[in-house]
Amino acid sequence: MTSKIINMVEKLKDAEDRLLESMFAAEPIADGGFSKRIVTHIRRRIWVRRLALPVAMLVGGLIAFKPAMQLVTVSSTLLGVVPREFLEIPASVLPQVESVTFGVPLIPMIVLSAMVIVAGILGTRLLNE
């Protein structure tokens, strides 16, 4: 009710208001490609944003590849120092019939893979946010 009264009061314009309106009135400006220019700009920005994540992951992967491989080599060297009985998994744990002993470089590879997957998931989530 109150807002209706306010609107009615606003509509009751005097001659001075009408004169000001006529003085402030301006010719409509033709679009002339204005809207198309902005839409093109926005479309380009959307594509850049879409491409940013895969490109960043690719570049990051390329940069991280060499240090990651070095990390694997160093880890496997260090694991050679660890006594062999710590790294052996008893055959009863595994479904295979024959007893299997895992080689030294396999465990760090599994750990590293898990770390890369977790980092990847966290990184993707972070970039999305």
Add this chain to the structure above:
Amino acid sequence: MACDGAWEIVQSATLLEVDDQSLVTLAVVSQDTAAYGELIRRHQSRVRNFLRKLAADPVEADDLSQEAFLHAWDKLQTYSGRGSFIGWLLKVAYTTFLQSKRKSKRYSEVLNEVGYVAEQQSGRYTQDADEVSDLDKLLAVLTEEERAIMVMSYACGLSHREIGDATGLPVGTVKSIIFRGKKKIRTNFDIKDHKHG
């Protein structure tokens, strides 16, 4: 390629019948740039006219309008649907104008510090007397805030409440600024004798 063009024509013909609120929803939910393009086509004239009355020259005003529409696209999800879309757009345009003014003020302060003296402060108000329109003379007696509010009210046809939303001022303050602006115009110009149009 021709098929794409035909599809665009069909799409824009359909969008012509859609109201502002639905176009905003389309643009926000499905990132539909065609829907936003239709919104720009509908409102560009009022936004550009608004900024042309505030900025120093039309080219600068058009650059600001483009910037304002890009900001509006980024902030489109914040439009709640309360009040008209043009009111919300003018709010974004006014904020863009104020930000650019602040930037250019900072820039001129830096230039002054290094001893540069600007040859021409403002394009509009240093024009020859003959070139200055009646409206320019009228706007020149107002402060920047008064000018923006008077333009929103008399050129863009916004209600006092919409102006309040756009400028972040209470409705009462908007009314008193309009009153003050009218008084200034009345005292500086005999507007009753003014023959316009």
